[in-house]
Amino acid sequence: MTAALIAILSMTVLGLPITLAVDRRARGPLLVGASFLYGSGAIFLILLALSVVKLRWTLPDVTLAALAVFCAASILARQPATGKPQPAARAHVFDVVTLFALTGYALYATLASLWEWDFWAIWGLKARVFLEAGGIDWRFLGSRWNTFAHTDYPLLVPLNFDFVALLNGSWSDRWLGLLCVAWGVAAVLIMRGLAARETSPFFASLLALALASRAVSTFIGLAEGALIAFGGAAVLFVRAALRDDDDAAAWRHGALMLGFAANCKNEGLALLVSVTLAVAAVSWFRGGETSRLRRLGTATKLWPAYALAAPWLLLRLIHVLPTDIAGGSAFSRLMARLPQVHEILGFLITRLHDPWFWLAILAGILVAPAAARRSERFVFLVTVLQLLFYIAAYLATPNDLHWHVMTSWSRLTAQAALPIAFVVFLMLANSLRGGEDAPHAQARSDE
Numbered sequence: 256m257t258a259a260l261i262a263i264l265s266m267t268v269l270g271l272p273i274t275l276a277v278d279r280r281a282r283g284p285l286l287v288g289a290s291f292l293y294g295s296g297a298i299f300l301i302l303l304a305l306s307v308v309k310l311r312w313t314l315p316d317v318t319l320a321a322l323a324v325f326c327a328a329s330i331l332a333r334q335p336a337t338g339k340p341q342p343a344a345r346a347h348v349f350d351v352v353t354l355f356a357l358t359g360y361a362l363y364a365t366l367a368s369l370w371e372w373d374f375w376a377i378w379g380l381k382a383r384v385f386l387e388a389g390g391i392d393w394r395f396l397g398s399r400w401n402t403f404a405h406t407d408y409p410l411l412v413p414l415n416f417d418f419v420a421l422l423n424g425s426w427s428d429r430w431l432g433l434l435c436v437a438w439g440v441a442a443v444l445i446m447r448g449l450a451a452r453e454t455s456p457f458f459a460s461l462l463a464l465a466l467a468s469r470a471v472s473t474f475i476g477l478a479e480g481a482l483i484a485f486g487g488a489a490v491l492f493v494r495a496a497l498r499d500d501d502d503a504a505a506w507r508h509g510a511l512m513l514g515f516a517a518n519c520k521n522e523g524l525a526l527l528v529s530v531t532l533a534v535a536a537v538s539w540f541r542g543g544e545t546s547r548l549r550r551l552g553t554a555t556k557l558w559p560a561y562a563l564a565a566p567w568l569l570l571r572l573i574h575v576l577p578t579d580i581a582g583g584s585a586f587s588r589l590m591a592r593l594p595q596v597h598e599i600l601g602f603l604i605t606r607l608h609d610p611w612f613w614l615a616i617l618a619g620i621l622v623a624p625a626a627a628r629r630s631e632r633f634v635f636l637v638t639v640l641q642l643l644f645y646i647a648a649y650l651a652t653p654n655d656l657h658w659h660v661m662t663s664w665s666r667l668t669a670q671a672a673l674p675i676a677f678v679v680f681l682m683l684a685n686s687l688r689g690g691e692d693a694p695h696a697q698a699r700s701d702e
Contacts, residue, residue, distance in 0.1 A: 256365075258423035259433040262415075265422075266294030266437075269321050273297060275332035277511065278504035285448025288441040289508065292484060295438070296515040296563075297324055298418045299411040303391070303566065311389035314421045345451070347460035353447075356467050357440055364432035364475045374428070374476030377404050382416035383426050393574050407576040409518040409567045412478040428476070435480040439471030442484040446470065446677060449491055458684040465680060469673045472666075479666055482519040486526050487673035489513035489560075490637055493530055494678070496556070497537060497633050506556045514563025521578065522645075522670055524568075527560055529640035537633045585651040592650045599649065599656065608665035612672070616679050623682040631678040638675045642668075 270293035274281050281289060301320045305312055369379060381404060384395050396406040415434055420426050443463050450459035470487065472479035492509035496502050513530055516523035531554050538553040592599065607613060620628060620635075628635075645667045652659045 256430045256433070258427075259419050259430040262419045262422050263291065263433060263437045265321070266298060266418075267291045268294070269297055269325055270294030272325055272328035272332045276328045276334075277507045279332065279334065280504065281448075283448055283451075284444035288444030288448065289488070291437055291441045292445075292488060292512065292515065295415055295434075295481070296411065296485075296511075296518070297321070299414045299515075299518060300563075302414040302417060303410065306385075306391040307566075307570070309390070312386075312417070312421060313389075317418070317421060345456040347456045349457070349460035349464045350447070353443065353460070353464040353467055356464065357436070357443065357471075360439065360467075360471050361433070361436045363473075364436050365430060369428045369431055369476035371474055371476045373474070377408065378412050378477055379416065379428055379431075380404055381410065382413040382420070385413060386417050386420045386426055396576055397574055402579065405579070407571055407578045408478070408520060409523065411515060411518040412481050415481075432475045435472060435475050438480040438484040439467075442470035442487050442673065443467050445484075445488045445491070446673075449495060450677070450681065452495070453681055454684050455688065458681075458688070462677070462680050462684070466673065466676050469669070469676050472669065474666060477666075478520045479670065482516055482523055482670055483673055485512050485516035485519055486523060486670060487677075489516050489526070490530060490634060490674040491677060493534065493557075494631075494633055494674070497534070497553075498630070507559070510557045510559040511563065513557065513560035517560065517564035518567055522641075522667065524564065525644040526637075526641060527557075527564060529637050529644065530560075531557055532640055533633050533636040536636060579653060580648050580651055585653075588653065589647070589651045592656070596650070600646070602657070602660060603646070603649075603664060606660055606664050608668055612676075613668075616675060619679040619683055623679070624686050627682040627686060631682060634674050634678045638671050641671045 267287065267290045270290035271286070273293040274286055274289045277289075277293075298317075298321070301317060301324065302312060305316060305320070310316060381395075384392050388395075391410065395401055398406075416428075416431055419431060419434065443466075446466060447459060447463040450462045453459075454462075470483060472483055474480070489509050489512035492505050492512060496505035496509055499505070509530075513527055517527045534557065535554040645664075649656060649659060
């Protein structure tokens with residue numbers, strides 16, 4: 256347990272100057288949550304870089320690299336803050352209840368050694384192989400005997416596991432579930448901080464409590480928890496940036512979080528494309544004096560996300576690590592299944608995880624004021640695009656379709672749930688308050 260706790264604390268401390276370099280105005284829960292996520296991402300990049308230069312992983316080398324990142328970020332963080340000051344997130348009694356709920360989740364996540372099959376066959380297996388090799392074992396990833404381990408998957412999560420093992424001095428998966436807890440807590444803290452900018456402390460704390468279960472993953476030891484945290488934070492930061500064009504810090508947060516999400520799972524890469532398309536679409540139809548082509552250029556603010564996603568994509572290409580979905584003739588499989596798309600959609604509906612949650616989301620969208628729905632079209636569009644990407648993957652899968660749906664659909668829909676639940680809650684909460692929300696939530700003139 257000690258090594259896992261030290262790793263989480265070290266990542267948070269490492270991420271603190273990075274967060275302040277990105278946004279000097281960050282305070283309170285948002286600062287803490289973002290710091291852990293940036294620290295987690297920084298550790299991934301450090302271990303990846305050491306493997307690329309073929310330097311064997313040792314705790315002193317990783318520590319020196321982390322100190323260099325910390326010092327560089329600290330220098331950048333000394334720059335004066337720009338932009339409008341953000342209101343502080345005031346505490347509320349519901350925050351205590353949320354703490355108790357997350358404590359319960361922590362007990363569940365650490366009840367025993369990690370038990371998920373995908374941890375044994377993918378995430379944990381890679382981490383242990385890499386630890387014994389002293390770096391990323393490209394021969395292992397390139398071997399045809401290891402295709403079951405999804406060797407093309409990005410490595411943020413296994414390399415975070417390896418950081419804990421380096422601190423521990425040996426491999427042990429007994430307390431790695433604490434990392435899943437930390438990712439979930441970070442997502443809740445970021446939600447709490449962003450909600451405080453748009454609504455009252457009562458509703459902001461109630462939102463964090465109500466959505467805490469959507470910010471954590473029950474698939475302990477898999478990459479779902481990290482992807483929900485990074486991906487959810489990315490969408491919500493980009494949403495904030497679109498609602499306030501002057502908030503350059505929100506754009507930076509959104510782009511960086513999106514890049515790290517793309518390094519969690521292949522679904523994170525799909526999210527990167529979805530967010531880019533949604534930003535372009537929303538910008539294209541936005542009113543104003545600037546030309547539509549110039550407004551379309553808003554999507555270029557996401558370039559840091561592509562810069563963070565590029566190294567793994569390039570390494571995957573160099574080491575010939577194909578994606579199983581694209582194996583064989585994916586286009587032929589897709590075309591063959593298109594005539595049955597209505598049956599497939601019906602099967603997806605019957606296998607929907609937490610159907611009452613999605614019915615509540617739909618009902619909330621329908622009863623929310625029309626102006627509020629228009630202001631949240633970015634998040635709606637991202638969610639729809641993500642679901643369409645997932646459906647396209649099912650249509651092209653080389654595996655048995657029903658088996659593929661039953662083993663993944665609940666996890667995929669959980670990945671997309673957090674941002675849309677956040678905006679539906681805020682729409683309803685602010686409508687109850689008579690529209691008296693923060694400047695960030697004010698309706699745009701073009702809407």
